[in-house]
Amino acid sequence: MTKYDVIIVGAGPAGLKCAQMLSNSALDVLVLEKDEVPGNKVCAGGITRPGISLLQLPDNVIEHKVVTVGFHSRHFHNLKNLSEPVMFTVNRKELGKWQLSLLKDTRVQFRNNARVTDIKNDSVIINKDEEIGFRYLVGADGVNSIVRRHLKLPIEKVLASVQYQIPVNNPESKIEMFLDAKYFHSWYAWVFPHRDTLAVGACADARYLTGKKLKDNFHRWLKKEGFDISNAKYESFPIGYDYRGYRFGNIFLAGEAAGLASGLTGEGIYQSVLSGQQIAMTILDKAGEKDYMQEATKYNHYQHKILNLSIRMGGLRSLLHDMIVLALKNKQLNRKITNNFSKKTDKPGE
Numbered sequence: 001m002t003k004y005d006v007i008i009v010g011a012g013p014a015g016l017k018c019a020q021m022l023s024n025s026a027l028d029v030l031v032l033e034k035d036e037v038p039g040n041k042v043c044a045g046g047i048t049r050p051g052i053s054l055l056q057l058p059d060n061v062i063e064h065k066v067v068t069v070g071f072h073s074r075h076f077h078n079l080k081n082l083s084e085p086v087m088f089t090v091n092r093k094e095l096g097k098w099q100l101s102l103l104k105d106t107r108v109q110f111r112n113n114a115r116v117t118d119i120k121n122d123s124v125i126i127n128k129d130e131e132i133g134f135r136y137l138v139g140a141d142g143v144n145s146i147v148r149r150h151l152k153l154p155i156e157k158v159l160a161s162v163q164y165q166i167p168v169n170n171p172e173s174k175i176e177m178f179l180d181a182k183y184f185h186s187w188y189a190w191v192f193p194h195r196d197t198l199a200v201g202a203c204a205d206a207r208y209l210t211g212k213k214l215k216d217n218f219h220r221w222l223k224k225e226g227f228d229i230s231n232a233k234y235e236s237f238p239i240g241y242d243y244r245g246y247r248f249g250n251i252f253l254a255g256e257a258a259g260l261a262s263g264l265t266g267e268g269i270y271q272s273v274l275s276g277q278q279i280a281m282t283i284l285d286k287a288g289e290k291d292y293m294q295e296a297t298k299y300n301h302y303q304h305k306i307l308n309l310s311i312r313m314g315g316l317r318s319l320l321h322d323m324i325v326l327a328l329k330n331k332q333l334n335r336k337i338t339n340n341f342s343k344k345t346d347k348p349g350e
Ligand SMILES: Cc1cc2nc3c(=O)[nH]c(=O)nc-3n(C[C@H](O)[C@H](O)[C@H](O)COP(=O)(O)OP(=O)(O)OC[C@H]3O[C@@H](n4cnc5c(N)ncnc54)[C@H](O)[C@@H]3O)c2cc1C
Pocket: 009, 010, 011, 012, 013, 014, 015, 032, 033, 034, 035, 038, 039, 040, 041, 042, 043, 044, 045, 046, 047, 114, 115, 116, 117, 140, 141, 142, 143, 144, 145, 146, 161, 162, 163, 201, 236, 237, 238, 239, 254, 255, 256, 257, 261, 266, 267, 268, 269, 270, 272
């Protein structure tokens, strides 16, 4: 049986970042991806400033550098042109292609069409017939992680999400967030611009709004807002935010396999990259240098505090949404809130 020092299951942002960080080491690393190419992921493709900075994404991978941000509640609207971009959008396949290109000519081996179908004590089975051994196993295989299932970790906190990719010529560089408790409970609908589409979606925790109810509400809301979905592609996928740790002996969980997405916004790329980086540093015994995992959980903690407040507010939830949108009209509060969601970094985009 062939054996690797590290097997990474999944070539999403988490797995590929982990592989990149290990690529300069003497370790034998294998990345296994079930699909033909990385990035085949339902996503709105929005990345905040710290995420861009961490990834060091080149300009050609970024589709939009967004300076116009709109927040809407039932009674108030706030559209602001900011002095610099606070959000960036990417095409997930392009992101995956670029992250993979960083592994070229390194010791890291990448295998596509390689689905992990079973996990044993120190080996994985690929496509039901090939066994490969590992010293460390990294589960970076997303919300439906087989590695997480192997660890018998439950996943109770999940957002249901629905999205359309609506074809649009040269969409404006503007993101919009719609907080409307009538349709989305404590969650929201988003509009993110891409090269020739708008990603228009919504999410909600299925324990508060079932997937079916969310879908129905989303369609009613799309109609109300006048979106034409006749040529649009419909997508739906869960988002996991039930974080219960990342190290389990010689097995690690990264990104959404670890439940590291935000339960409020559904954002997960930044936290996935942070966790992939932390796991690589732990394997390389350099974990003490900086605690990236703490950064990810702290980031989510702030958002989960807002989420819990909103859930607890019951019938007054719309009032909270109104207050958020009103607060964003104030320049100083706007800067503070924006900085909490998309912290200013020295050189975003470089
Ligand atoms: C509708 C929607 C909109 C979103 N919008 C945003 C957004 O705007 N910004 C943001 O930051 N986040 C967003 N997210 C969340 C974001 O997509 C995820 O948090 C992020 O992709 C997680 O990265 P990851 O590397 O952990 O996992 P993934 O990106 O899910 O990658 C996992 C990889 O593992 C592979 N894999 C799975 N199982 C196996 C197996 N058994 N064997 C081998 N390979 C396997 C998959 O094919 C995949 O390539 C959104 C999610 C949804 C559903």
